[in-house]
Amino acid sequence: MTDTEQITVVKVRGRLRDIALPPRCPACGAAAHVTLRVERVFARERRRRGIMTDTMRGVTTFHVASINVPFCTACAARHMAERAASEAPPSPLRTTAAMYGIVALVALAVALIFGVFIWNELAGGWRPSLTFAASIAAGCAVFAGWFAVQAVNAWRASLTLPPTSITAAFDFGDRQARRFEPEWREYRLRHAGYARAFIQANAARLWDENGPLAARAVRLRRVADSLRLVAAAALIVVFVLLALQLQPGAP
Ligand SMILES: [Zn+2]
Numbered sequence: 001m002t003d004t005e006q007i008t009v010v011k012v013r014g015r016l017r018d019i020a021l022p023p024r025c026p027a028c029g030a031a032a033h034v035t036l037r038v039e040r041v042f043a044r045e046r047r048r049r050g051i052m053t054d055t056m057r058g059v060t061t062f063h064v065a066s067i068n069v070p071f072c073t074a075c076a077a078r079h080m081a082e083r084a085a086s087e088a089p090p091s092p093l094r095t096t097a098a099m100y101g102i103v104a105l106v107a108l109a110v111a112l113i114f115g116v117f118i119w120n121e122l123a124g125g126w127r128p129s130l131t132f133a134a135s136i137a138a139g140c141a142v143f144a145g146w147f148a149v150q151a152v153n154a155w156r157a158s159l160t161l162p163p164t165s166i167t168a169a170f171d172f173g174d175r176q177a178r179r180f181e182p183e184w185r186e187y188r189l190r191h192a193g194y195a196r197a198f199i200q201a202n203a204a205r206l207w208d209e210n211g212p213l214a215a216r217a218v219r220l221r222r223v224a225d226s227l228r229l230v231a232a233a234a235l236i237v238v239f240v241l242l243a244l245q246l247q248p249g250a251p
Helices: 073-085 093-124 128-159 192-201 212-246
Strands: 008-013 034-045 060-071 170-172 184-189
Touching: 008 192, 034 073, 034 170, 060 073, 060 093, 060 128, 060 170, 093 128, 184 192
Parallel strands: none
Antiparallel strands: 008 184, 034 060, 170 184
16 A cells, blocks of 8 residues: 555646546556546635735635546445445535525515516606616626525535545546636546556646746736736826817817
8 A cells, every 4th residue: 555645646737527537446546447426615716806806805606526437346335335334514505505595585686676666667668767777676686696506506515525535535626727728627646556547648638837838828918917008008098188178178
């Protein structure tokens, strides 16, 4: 078991389901015959990127990612036994799911109240106040829909069991991608022999943080940032010109 102590971290580009899995057991390295579903929960902080909002904390959303991984029969049996022996404690994410659900319901109620108001007032013809009410109703409906989706996601995350000692041998992180980068993930593999086979199977798509693709993304980010500055400067110039034109004394 000396081969199983060190964890190998491998970064691979592409979606989780596109990853190439060697036909060996990630837990012991033997030939794999049984497929187990490996699931992980990721919390993502929703932050708005911007000049003023960088310090503002957003809403945390929860996401379940899963992949079917082949394991050997013995390890799969141990996984089942561990699952059967332990009872999962109730997840604190249930509360989060309920909270998001309540927010969604309140927003939906506000949208409905405004909707009924518009319906009742419609007989008197369309007025600017109705446009205002309609935009509030639409905004609340979108808000409610987004929170309903997050409530369902959090609920799914709350039902996801923690890994067993077997499925923990094949661990992976949340998808990563800075601006202009392709999607990539970190895979943490416990068995060194399996890790070697995994690296070989995904050799064409290993993600190199100092590679040409990452360097290209850095260059594009720089260009995009300068373009944003130029656009902001151009807007200011346009506003100044407009202000000068609007002056009463101007010809
Ligand atoms: Zn095994």
